Amino acid sequence: METYTDEAPAGASTAKREFPSIHFYDQDFVDVYNQTWAWSGDFWRKPTVRSKFGSKFFVHPESTSITQFDSIMSTFFMVYSNRIYQPGPQLDIFYEKQEANGAIRCEYSIKDGKPVSSKDNPELVQPPLFAWAEYNIYHKIGNKKRIRDVMPILEKYYEWLEETFQDESGLYAVPLTATMMPNAPRKGCYYPVDFNTQQAINALYMAQLGEILNDKEISFRYNRQFFSLKTRINNLMWNDKDGIYYDLDKKQEQVHVKTIASFWPLLAELPNEERSEKLIAHLSNEKTFGVENPFPTLAADEEAFSDRGTGFRGSVLSPFTFMVVKGLEKYGKYEFARECSIRHMYYILDTLHPEGKEKGKVWEAYLPRKDGHAQWPGKKDWPRADYLPYVGLATIALMIENIIGLYVSLPRKTVDWIVPTLEIMGIESLSLKRNMITILSNKSGRGWEIRLESEKLYYFTIDVLGKKRKTLPIPSGKCSMLIDKL
Secondary structure, X not given: OOOOOOOOOOOOOOOOOOOOEEEOOOHHHHHHHHHHHHHHHHHEEOOXXXXXXXXXXXXXXXXXXXXHHHHHHHHHHHOOOOOOOOOHHHHHHHHOOOOOOOOOOOEEEOOOOOEOOOOOOOOOOOOOOHHHHHHXXXXXXXXXXXXXXXXXXXXXXXXXXXXXXXXXXXXXXXXXXXXXXXXXOOOOOOEOHHHHHHHHHHHHHXXXXXXXXOOHHHXXXXXXXXXXXXXXXXXXXXXXXXXXXOEEOOOOOEEOOOEHHHHHXXXXXXXXXXXXXXXXXXHHOOOOOOOOOOOOOXXXXXXXXXXXXXXOOOOEOHHHHHHHHHHHHHOOOHHHHHHHHHHHHHHHHHHHOOOOOOOOOOEOOEOOOOOOEOEOOOOOOOOOEOOHHHHHHHHHHHHHHHHHOEEEEOOOOEEEEEEOOOOOEEEEEEEEOOEEEEEEEEEEOOXXXXXXXXXXXXXXXXXXXXXXXEEEEEOOEEEEEEHHHO
């Protein structure tokens, strides 16, 4: 497994190792991006001797445990730290706790490293997204040996999920707590649409990891699992009249409550083009999910929807917005994905820069229709302030990938830039393994120009406003290109 180098988690970067800097026409976006990296130094904790955690780990300073979902999701922005913060060891903590039957529990005590028991979730399961995270880490950091090392762990984990939660129907039954939406009004839900789709995502990326290893047997096996789940979810959970996926009850009848869980199938590429258009239409429909702050955990026309958020009855949480945006990408909806990312960022900025003397904060969850953090009456510790494992998905990952529009694959030595609008923006000193690159767009006397700087050759694909697309080899050194000449 990837070894952890204790280089940074003290917060401050060294002269040699610095976080990549971004350029954007709205300075507030740049400031919150920089601030997230500055805050993140306070989130690294040293393991106790009793916990037997193999490395430092990234959690909120007030947390008493480390959780699987938060750890997985935080890797999606940690990959942009120029290796100051290694995302792999964050997952290794869970792999090292794997039990003989393949189980990986979703929450471990920071004090003694033991699983934290839960009456609502006796098997301690959470969304099975390790393979998705590992695939992303591979493309941003390029460590093939790591895939080889973790594959046996992920296979055992997949088998445990099958044996423990899959029944004769071929579907998975887990408690509502396992979906990360504990008080969502999903009464009667027995087969959750999100967990079943997440296991399909697990299979999809296990097959992709098999391909990276050039192991045709692994790739074939998990592709078969993926298509089996895809067929069941599409046949049983899709509602053509409502244009959405629903949970199922114990009798495999649909539970007609529209939640953010219904959009995980986009990320798994389950709906065909016709169905995807119907599903995506909900995201711009102000009566359901197209509210001011994208996207609420419950549709606005549901009886239980709350403008206060009330936990998972309307609150907006960055991991779910991130998931929807990544699903929109799969269907080529880059412009809409960007627009939603920007809208969500403005709500984050509003609480960071409040009016008056109040100190600004970022939050675990936000209101769907107005500024401010969400509420959950009777739950005083929610939402958590400055909750970076979630907020960093918006302020760093969505910022680089969707607002600026850069997609990096280190193994392929490629950077794709989908330029959504001609503005001053870009990234500086981004590490492509041992190659530091800079990509900036600017207006010069000759027109719109892209300046590039690199230490080694890589391939750059530029897509300007969906009208011009070109792939070019970028040599080492500095160069520039005029967009009009492409």
